Amino acid sequence: MTASKTPTSGAGQPAPEVGFTQRARARLGLLTVVPTLTWWVIFLVLPIGLVLVTAFFKGAPYGEIIYEPGFGNLVRATDPLYLGVLWHSVVIATITTAICLVLGYPAAYFIATRPQARTRTVLLMLVILPFWTNFLIRTYAWIILLNREGVVNGILKRIGLIDEPLSLLYNDAAVVLGLVYGYLPLMILPLYAAIERINPQVLEAAADLGARPLRVLRTVVLPLIIPGVVAGVVFVFVPSLGNIPVPELLGGGRSEMIGNLINRQFLTTRDWPFGSMLVLLLLLILMGLLVLQSLVLRRNRKVRIDD
Amino acid sequence: MTNRGRNPLLVVYMGALLAFLYLPIAILIVLSFNDSKLAMVWRGFSLRWYEELMHDGDMLTSIRNTLVIALIATLISVVFGTLLAFGLERHTRSAALENGVYLPLMIPDVVTGIGLLSFFTAITFPLGTGSVIIAHSVWGIAFAAAIVRTRLRGFDRAVEEASLDLGMREVPTFLRITLPIIWPGIVAAALVVFTLSIDEFIIAYFTAGQTVTFPIQVYSMIRFGVTPEINAVATIMLLFSMVLILTAYLFARPRPGRRSADAEEPTT
Numbered sequence: 001m002t003a004s005k006t007p008t009s010g011a012g013q014p015a016p017e018v019g020f021t022q023r024a025r026a027r028l029g030l031l032t033v034v035p036t037l038t039w040w041v042i043f044l045v046l047p048i049g050l051v052l053v054t055a056f057f058k059g060a061p062y063g064e065i066i067y068e069p070g071f072g073n074l075v076r077a078t079d080p081l082y083l084g085v086l087w088h089s090v091v092i093a094t095i096t097t098a099i100c101l102v103l104g105y106p107a108a109y110f111i112a113t114r115p116q117a118r119t120r121t122v123l124l125m126l127v128i129l130p131f132w133t134n135f136l137i138r139t140y141a142w143i144i145l146l147n148r149e150g151v152v153n154g155i156l157k158r159i160g161l162i163d164e165p166l167s168l169l170y171n172d173a174a175v176v177l178g179l180v181y182g183y184l185p186l187m188i189l190p191l192y193a194a195i196e197r198i199n200p201q202v203l204e205a206a207a208d209l210g211a212r213p214l215r216v217l218r219t220v221v222l223p224l225i226i227p228g229v230v231a232g233v234v235f236v237f238v239p240s241l242g243n244i245p246v247p248e249l250l251g252g253g254r255s256e257m258i259g260n261l262i263n264r265q266f267l268t269t270r271d272w273p274f275g276s277m278l279v280l281l282l283l284l285i286l287m288g289l290l291v292l293q294s295l296v297l298r299r300n301r302k303v304r305i306d307d
Numbered sequence: 308m309t310n311r312g313r314n315p316l317l318v319v320y321m322g323a324l325l326a327f328l329y330l331p332i333a334i335l336i337v338l339s340f341n342d343s344k345l346a347m348v349w350r351g352f353s354l355r356w357y358e359e360l361m362h363d364g365d366m367l368t369s370i371r372n373t374l375v376i377a378l379i380a381t382l383i384s385v386v387f388g389t390l391l392a393f394g395l396e397r398h399t400r401s402a403a404l405e406n407g408v409y410l411p412l413m414i415p416d417v418v419t420g421i422g423l424l425s426f427f428t429a430i431t432f433p434l435g436t437g438s439v440i441i442a443h444s445v446w447g448i449a450f451a452a453a454i455v456r457t458r459l460r461g462f463d464r465a466v467e468e469a470s471l472d473l474g475m476r477e478v479p480t481f482l483r484i485t486l487p488i489i490w491p492g493i494v495a496a497a498l499v500v501f502t503l504s505i506d507e508f509i510i511a512y513f514t515a516g517q518t519v520t521f522p523i524q525v526y527s528m529i530r531f532g533v534t535p536e537i538n539a540v541a542t543i544m545l546l547f548s549m550v551l552i553l554t555a556y557l558f559a560r561p562r563p564g565r566r567s568a569d570a571e572e573p574t575t
Contacts, residue, residue, distance in 0.1 A: 029398025032390040036448050039387060043445050044411055046521075047422030050429060107324050110317045123321070125556065130328050131314050132552040134506040136522055137541040141331035144338065147533060149345065151334055181331070233415075242415035244509055249529060259417045266421060266513070279421050286415070 052283075055276035063270035073277035082261070086281060092172065092247075093240040096179040100187040100236045101229065103180070108191035108228075113117040124192060131185035137177050139249050146174060146250075170252035178246040186235035194228025226300045230293050237289060242282055258282055332545060339538035356539035366540065369524035376436055376511075376520060377504035380443035384500045387444070388451025389493055395452065396459045411449040419445065420513030427514065434516025442514045443504045450503065454559060458492025469525040495559035500552045506544070 002172060055073055058066040065297040076082070145151045153165040168174065198221065206216045235247045246258035251257075259276060265275030342353035356480075360366060411419075417445050423442050427434055433496065465489070470480045508522035515523060 006327030024463065028393055033404070036387045036391045036452075039448065040411065040445065041424070042424065043441055044414075044419070047426035048414070048418065050425050051418075051422050054425060077491060106317060106320050110321045113478065125553075126325055127328065129549055129552065130332065132502055132506075132542070133332075133545045133548040134525070135509075136506075136508050136525050137335070138332065138546055139334065140525075140537060141335045143529065144335060144538070145331055149535075168441075184328070238415055242417040244417060244512075245526065255568060256428065259415075262417055262421060266424065272425065273424060275421065276425070280416065283418060287309055 033288035041083075043048065051276045051279050053260065054273050055280045057273045059271035059273040063272065064150055065273055075275060077277050077281060082244065082278070085256055085261050086258055086285075088255070089241055089259075090285065091258060092175055092179070092255070093237050096176050096183070096240045097187075097233050097237045099180050100184050101232065104187035104191055104232065108188045109195055112192050120196075124189075127188050128185050129140045131183075135182055136138060136245055136249075139246055142174070142178055142250060157268065169250060170254050172251070172255045174250040175247050175257075177256045178250040179240045179243060181245065183236045183239060186239075187232040190228045190231035191225070192228075194225045196230075198224050223300055227297060230296055234289065234293055238286060241285065335538055336542045336545070339535065339537040339542040341535065341538075344535055353462045356535040357543075359536050360539050360543075363536070365519070366521075368522055369519045370523045372436060372518055373458050373505050373521035376439050376443060377501050379446050380504045381497050383440070384447030384451045385455075385493060387448045388496060388500075389455050389489075391448060391452040392455035392459055396456055396511045408449060408452060411446045416507075416509035417513075420510040422513075423510070424513040434514060435518045436515075438514045438516070439511045439518070439520065442510045443500075443507060447500040447504065450500055454496040454499060455492045456487060457559070458489045462488060465574045491558040498551050498555035498558070502555070506548060519538040 054065065056069045056071065056074055058068055058070065060066050077086075094246075107127065111120055111127070114120045114123065143150070147153075148165040148167070148169075150168075152168060153162070156162045157165065202220060203216060206220050211219070241257075242259045243257060244263055245256040247255050247260055253260075258281075262275050262278045262282070263272050265278060269275075339356055340352050340354070341349055342355065343350035361363075391408065395405065399405075419442065423438065423445075424434075426432075427438050432438060462485075467480055467484055470484045471477070475483070491514075506522060508526060511520045512523055512526070523536065525540065528534065
């Protein structure tokens with residue numbers, strides 16, 4: 001027992017006590033992980049499991065749950081009304097993610113290619129810092145800017161471009177703007193990490209060996225950057241898809257997303273089983289995204305090896 | 308480095324991007340000092356909205372609730388998270404555990420919030436300060452573990468072994484050798500979790516019941532419309548979060564000039 005464990009131990013252990021220390025360490029190891037895992041099983045796994053199960057029960061008026069399993073909620077969710085909101089959410093989240101990628105890439109590239117480490121750190125910090133502040137307040141800042149008596153309308157009026165204030169809030173564009181503003185840092189961070197890892201000498205070597213720029217891009221740069229892109233896409237898409245405050249505050253009910261629908265089922269309509277089914281569908285979409293992610297990453301690794 | 312990235316267009320772009328990120332916040336901060344109720348009328352510098360805030364009982368209650376929640380959730384997160392960081396770094400090679408640890412951070416807030424609302428209701432656990440503390444600790448532990456771990460990774464275990472070799476027992480060694488070395492990581496983790504907790508809205512919104520936390524209070528104020536008082540409280544919160552996070556960064560960053568292992572990049 002003791003002997004079989006020895007190879008895994010670190011170097012420099014005092015020999016006679018190895019057995020005791022190893023066993024003590026193993027027990028210690030269990031102690032470090034078990035409390036958190038227990039905590040997570042009780043307060044994360046069980047609750048989500050409960051929601052998934054509730055999705056197949058029936059809701060009654062006044063918020064009761066009738067414990068008869070069935071697919072009624074699933075059938076109801078395929079109503080064009082709900083499917084429309086689901087589709088709308090996916091579209092909004094996709095557009096948000098695409099804009100973040102387009103806006104974030106040049107910034108990440110710029111930061112990653114600063115020659116001084118200090119400049120890189122400061123710029124990266126500046127980009128990330130807003131992300132650590134209150135999300136509601138950052139969303140609210142856009143209400144100040146865009147409402148009818150807001151700053152943007154005020155400026156446009158003062159310079160004489162418009163006579164009547166424009167309705168800039170309460171549409172899809174305002175929702176996308178709010179989401180991009182909120183989650184752009186989450187795109188820039190992984191992109192930066194990926195770009196920074198590219199060694200310029202490798203690019204020079206590829207060019208010296210006769211690779212044309214496009215080929216360098218395809219076989220050297222892209223495979224290195226794609227993991228960063230994939231991470232950024234997931235980081236932005238996930239919180240955008242299930243977002244509640246932005247469509248509520250900047251969309252004003254006119255650009256409802258799945259999160260708002262879930263919110264209403266739980267806190268207003270009080271049809272928890274149907275709300276749970278919507279949560280289940282949201283999770284299914286996200287799992288689809290994760291499958292897509294692993295497919296892209298696997299393909300990416302193959303490209304690297306093949307070429 | 309070659310001449311790549313010296314494009315003046317990119318410099319302009321970076322400036323524009325930072326303006327996009329900071330201008331809305333900056334306007335908010337400026338307006339919080341505006342004596343006028345109207346955004347487009349500057350009636351002079353005034354602290355009246357801050358004064359009004361000091362007499363807003365609901366607001367003060369919500370701030371107190373949020374501070375209590377954040378303090379206790381941070382404590383739980385840091386204790387469990389530090390233990391977990393040790394476990395992951397030294398006691399297990401399990402890939403499933405390795406990936407599973409970050410799962411709480413990947414689950415959308417609305418799912419966590421709804422899950423806990425259903426769960427607490429099912430077991431008739433009262434919704435309030437306690438339930439929000441538990442809810443925040445769920446992702447707080449994951450954050451704390453990730454941050455403490457980066458500190459542990461650059462840890463030179465020879466100092467621990469030296470201490471053991473010299474006859475100090477394991478627990479005193481941990482307290483007097485290990486803990487002081489990883490302490491900055493623990494402080495950074497605490498500051499980050501605390502900041503996230505005081506700003507967290509969705510999960511608290513579903514699990515707080517009748518208790519009003521600070522973000523919930525701000526949310527209901529925003530829904531009633533734009534008032535300069537929100538600008539004032541927003542300004543305080545923004546600056547508070549930024550100071551906390553910058554402090555966390557100063558604690559977490561590797562010290563220059565120390566052992567090179569300290570600055571080692573995490574391997575993926």
